[in-house]
Amino acid sequence: MKKRLLAGILSLLMLLAILPTFAFAAPFSFDAPQNLKAELKYDSDGVPYFELRLDVPQSVLTIHNTITEDYTAYDGYDCDYIFIDFEYKYADYDWNEGPSHLWNTSDYLSEFLDRGGYYEYYPFDSSNSFDEIDIKAETYSFRARFSCLWGYTGDWIDKTVYSAYSNIVTIGNPAYWSNASDWATPELRRAAELGLVPDILKDADMTKPITREEFCELAVLLYEKCTDRTAEVATNPFTDTQNPQILKAYGLGITTGTSATTFSPKVLINREQCATMLYRAIKVISPSGDYSIEGVKDFPDQQYISSWAVEATKYMAKIGIITGNTKGEFMPKATTSAQEATGYGMATREQAIAMSVRTYDKLG
Incomplete structure (x- = not known):
């Protein structure tokens, strides 16, 4: 009897250990963005910004087209739109901690594609005038990943699936x-x-x-x-x-x-x-x-x-x-x-x- 009880407890513990894996399995996975590039440019007002470009893998485009057409296309799941999360690193700051015009540097994949495959990152915050900052005198690094909110049908869409990060690209003059x-x-x-x-x-x-x-x-x-x-x-x-x-x-x-x-x-x-x-x-x-x-x-x-x-x-x-x-x-x-x-x-x-x-x- 004791052996049966012990075996039952062990089986229950094993079930509980693997249950979260099944309970939170995303409907798909993403390949990482490819060939991230950054180029310093100036807008019509002379304001400097970085133009970020990357290649979107065909596998991600397929998922994007599927859920754009029907957010319930994956059986048992509801999916939001796909984002590209552009992350920045300024000088010795940690990722996403340095001055930036916008605190949120994510972009809808659909808008990124409609725009021609680029994102504009302005490297100064609203408290500073752009003409007081020599952005060529510092180092800026960028990376990107795909993300998408999802949930089970009839439940909250409150879980996120991420891709791996792209390559890191660095631009600027770190006292070369x-x-x-x-x-x-x-x-x-x-x-x-x-x-x-x-x-x-x-x-x-x-x-x-x-x-x-x-x-x-x-x-x-x-x-x-x-x-x-x-x-x-x-x-x-x-x-x-x-x-x-x-x-x-x-x-x-x-x-x-x-x-x-x-x-x-x-x-x-x-x-x-x-x-x-x-x-x-x-x-x-x-x-x-x-x-x-x-x-x-x-x-x-x-x-x-x-x-x-x-x-x-x-x-x-x-x-x-x-x-x-x-x-x-x-x-x-x-x-x-x-x-x-x-x-x-x-x-x-x-x-x-x-x-x-x-x-x-x-x-x-």
Whole structure:
């Protein structure tokens, strides 16, 4: 008798343990939003805002169409409309705790789609004037998920089903550099907004020369942003680097090694090398472009440009990506010990990033 009673109690406890799972089973599940992107824009009054775009999976669109047509379509359930919950993170605040024009940053999926697939987030609260806030001087991060209220037929619609979060996208200028020239600051900020500053260059002194490794990371990031494709990591022939970004650049044909087995990642690059690598990147991004240099005049210092760099230097000058000095000289590389001592002809990090931004604006 005691054994039967004990078995009955155990069965009851097991039933109670699993009952909530059945009692609150949602009528469907969501795939997460895909490819969340953010871009800083200004409205007709000059007020800054972030335009957020994302891809809605077909599975979510199917659920949306079903419950929009009939909120009782799922047998035994009543369902509300689907929302996209856009969440924001400002500087060091927690998610959804920083200043914001609206406390609720959710959007009906139907309105999001009707609007053309974007949401406008205004990053200032009503107590602050927008012209007193330099939104480029801080970091803003965004993520999104789908949500929908539901309930059982004849009961309250008071339960919520959520998707997983999308990717997190960050925009702004979280002090991406420790030092930079005044002329370079606007393009550095633009690069930060576009996500064109690779991790290897964040917090760096942008006035210093750029290395082969750093430029490869910059060029690969430019390629991936312009094409919206992730470059493949090539088989590694080098013994002095394991950096996957270098191997991506090598696989794309943007760079080569300094020998069959070495890459020399920390070696600095000069302006003609920089022009050549960026030229190769552009040709990979836009293989059907017009790369003619017919009619482009020689530079005053043409004699110092290596034969393998002539086409690249002329083309980059032709489209305004790389400019010379006030005399029109390209300054391809140092040719004397005195020039080497002063860093003549070397490409700096800020110059390389500026070139990347100009290229993106032409191709992106």
